[in-house]
Amino acid sequence: MSTPRNVPLRRALYVGTFIHCKTLQELDICENGVIGVDEHGKIAFLERDAENVDLVTAAHGWGDAHIVRTSSSQFFFPGFIDTHIHASQYPNAGIFGQSTLLDWLNTYTFPLESSLANVNTARVVYSRCISRTLSHGTTTAAYYATNHVDSTNLLADICLDAGQRAFVGRCCMDSLSPDFYKDISADAAIADTKSTIDHIKSIDPTYGLISPILTPRFAPSCTPPLLHALGQLHRSTDLPIQTHISENLGEVQLVRKLFPESTSYAQVYDMYGLLTSKMILAHAIHLSTSERDLIKERDAKISHCPASNSALTSGGAKVRWLLDSGITVGLGTDVSGGYSPSMLEAVRQASLVSRHVAMLDGDAAKLSIEEVLYLGTRGGAKVVGLEDRIGGFEVGKEWDAQLVGLALVPEAKAAQHEGALCAESFKLPSGEGPVDIFGWESWNEKVAKWVYNGDDRNTLSVWVKGRLVHQRS
C-alpha cells in the first residue's frame, strides 16, 4: 500500500483539482491543475488552467512521468500537520471517563506510558498509531514518546520506515511523577535525551524526515535543574522543543505553587531559556494577557488541541484572541487527552469549540472552514518550523499531500425505480466514505462537507516528500 523507502522516486504528475490554503481566510481552488513532482519529492512546477496535460508534459520534457489524476469528486489537499500527539497514549484513545488533567495523568496515562518500557509493547502501539495517523492524512507529526530510550528510538525507526515526517521526543520528567515512571535525575534525563538525539542522527543524519525534539513533559514534571539543562541543550543544539502550558486551572495553580519565583506559567519556561521561536506550547487555554504577549514576543508557537480540551473539560482556548495578537497557531490531536488520532477531527473540533467560545465572547471568535483548515496545514507547518518546505502547494515545496475523494450519489439510478422501490436504491457502495455529494455543490461546499463528515475513508492516498506512504485498499 506504500512505496518502500529503498525504491527510488519517479517523477510524477498530479493532474486535476487541487485545493490548499492561500491565506487564513481563503482557499485556493484550482480545478484544472497540473503539479510536477521531481525525483527528490519536490514540486518542480505547477500549472493552473491546464487544458491539455500532454502540452504541459511536453513543455517540461516530463513524458516519462507517472501520472495521478483526480475524478470530479476528488481533490488534492496538503497533508495534515499534527503539532501535538502522544503516540505512547494511543491505546487509551477514547478512555478518560469523567477525569480532568491531573487525575487523568495518574489514573490512565502514567500506567500506560510506563508499560512501553517493553519494546515489544511499544512496537505494537507505535506501529498501529503511525498506520492510523497516516491513514488520516497526517504527513507530519510532533510526537511525545515516553521516557524510555529504546522505545523512543523505535518510534523514530518506525516513522522513518513508514515514511512519515516526524519530530520524536523522549519525555523528560524527574519530578511529581510516580516512582515506577520517572527520570531518576536531571542528569539521567539529559543523558537519555542525548541518546535519542544520537540515534536519530544515525538513522537520518540531515533530519530530512525525522528530527529529535526536546520534550520537558510540562513544568510540574520537571525540576529547575532539568529545565535549566534542557535550556542549555536547546542553545547548544538549536533543536526544537515541545511542552504543555496552561491546559487546566488546577495545573496553573500547581505551577504557581511549584515556581513561586516566576510571574507566570509562560515565564517559567522563559526563565530557563526554553520559550523561544522553536518552542511548541500545547493547549494555552488559560493564559493571561501578559503571558500571551510574552509568547508573542518570543515568537513561541501554540498547538491548539480542541478535542482534548473538550474531553478533559479543560476549557475553550481563545484561538481568535491568540491569532489577533499575531501568535502562530497550529492544531494537535493530543491523543489520548484527545480521543481521536484524526487531524480532520481536530480541524472539525476547532470549528465547533470556537463556536462554544463565541457563545461567551461573541461572534468574532468563530473560526471558519478556511481558518481551521489553515491551522491544520500552513499553521502547523509554521508551528514545527517547516513553513518553507510543507503546508501548501508551491514550487520548491515538498509533496506532502493527500488525495481526497467524496461519494457521488447516483442520482439517475435511484430515480429509475419510480413505482416500485427496490433494495438496490438503499445499497451504499462499499468502501465509499461517509460524505455524500449530490452534484450541485461548489468546491467550497464540498470541502465543508468533507470537514464536517469526512473520515479516513475519504483519504484515498497520502504522500510524504513525494513518496506514497498510504493508499486505501
Add this chain to the structure above:
Amino acid sequence: MSTPRNVPLRRALYVGTFIHCKTLQELDICENGVIGVDEHGKIAFLERDAENVDLVTAAHGWGDAHIVRTSSSQFFFPGFIDTHIHASQYPNAGIFGQSTLLDWLNTYTFPLESSLANVNTARVVYSRCISRTLSHGTTTAAYYATNHVDSTNLLADICLDAGQRAFVGRCCMDSLSPDFYKDISADAAIADTKSTIDHIKSIDPTYGLISPILTPRFAPSCTPPLLHALGQLHRSTDLPIQTHISENLGEVQLVRKLFPESTSYAQVYDMYGLLTSKMILAHAIHLSTSERDLIKERDAKISHCPASNSALTSGGAKVRWLLDSGITVGLGTDVSGGYSPSMLEAVRQASLVSRHVAMLDGDAAKLSIEEVLYLGTRGGAKVVGLEDRIGGFEVGKEWDAQLVGLALVPEAKAAQHEGALCAESFKLPSGEGPVDIFGWESWNEKVAKWVYNGDDRNTLSVWVKGRLVHQRS
C-alpha cells in the same frame, strides 16, 4: 444486504455479548447471553450466563432457529433512536457556514426543502438519507419531511420499504416563510397533513412500523389558526407531535413579539393544546425555569441535538438540569442544523457539549458514557412513546438492535518483526473500523472507545423488529 419485507421472519438466536442500558447510570453487560427472537420480531426469551447454547436451544425447543454469534470484540447493542432529524435537509449536511438559526433557514434550508416538491429529487434524497441512517444503527427516527404531500408520502413508503421504524411528519408552515415554500392557509396545511395521515394509514394500518406525526415547523412559522387546528387534530387523533423550542435567542425574542399574549415560548404551544405527553420538543436550550416546570408538568419530551447546537452556535443545552427536573430527554441528529446523520456522533457530541456546559455550570453537568448512551436508546424510546417496545433487551420487547464490531490489533504479528520492520506492520486491515482494541480493555472501556471513535464501519448488522435491515458488505 437486508431481508426483503415479503420474506417471513425465521426464529433467531443471538448468542454472545449483549450490552444495553440498565439505568441512566449503568450499563448491563452480559457476556454469555442468548436472546431468542420469535417470528414476530419479539424477544421471546433471554438467558444470561449461558454456558451451553445447545442446552438453551433444546430447553426452548428452538432447534430450527437461525443463529447469529458475536466474536470476542463484538457485542449487540440496542438500535439508536433519532428523535429529531430533517430527512429533507440531508443533502446540506455539513453546509452551514458561519450562520445561526434564522439566517440559516433562509440561506440554506428553505431553498433545499422547496426543491423536494419534485418527487424524483425527494426520492434520491430520502433513499440516501434512510440508507445512511440505517448504516449508522438508527432503527427509529422522528423525521421532518417538507410541506409537500407527495414527497412526504414517499418518505413514509421508503422507510417502510427499508424496514426502518419511523415517525413521518409533513411540515406545517403558513407564516413567516418564503412565498416559494409556504402553506397557503391553515386549512390547506391541515388538509395536506390529513392526506399524509391517510396515506400512512393505507400502507401501515396499525402504525406498526410507520406512524404519522403532527409537525408545526416551529411557533414563528405557524399562525394562531394553524396552531389551533393542529391542537384539535391532536385531540381527535391522539397522534404524536414534534416541533422546535428555544433553540436560539433571536428566535425566542421573535416568539415573544409574535405571541405577545403568551407568557413564554412553551406556553404558546400549551395555549393551543399542543404541549402534551406526546409532544417532542427539539433543542430547549434557553428555557426559563417556569418553562421547564411547565414542560415537566405536561410531561412533554425533549430532543437534545448537541451537534446542531454547536454548529449553529445556538447554545449549550443544560441536559443535567432538565434530567434533574424529571423531564424525559432523548437525542437527535437534527440534520442539517446537525452536520451528521450518525446517532453515534450525537451520542459523542452530547458528552462533549455537556463538558462545555460543565465549564460554566460545574462538574455535575458532565454526562457520562452510560448517560449519553441511555439518552440515545432508552431515553429516545420514551421520547417517541415506544418505551414498552424498544430501547433495551427485555422479553416482550421488539428486536431493534445493532451488532457492533471493533478492530483487534494483531499484537503477535507486529511483535514478530523485531529487527527489520516491514511494510506488513503498517497495513490496516481493509473494512475494519477506526476503533482499535489491544486486548486488555474491559467492556466498559471497549464501549467508551466505540462511543469516542466509532463510526458506521463498526455497525456490522442492524435489525428492526427482528428483520435484518442493514449489513456491511
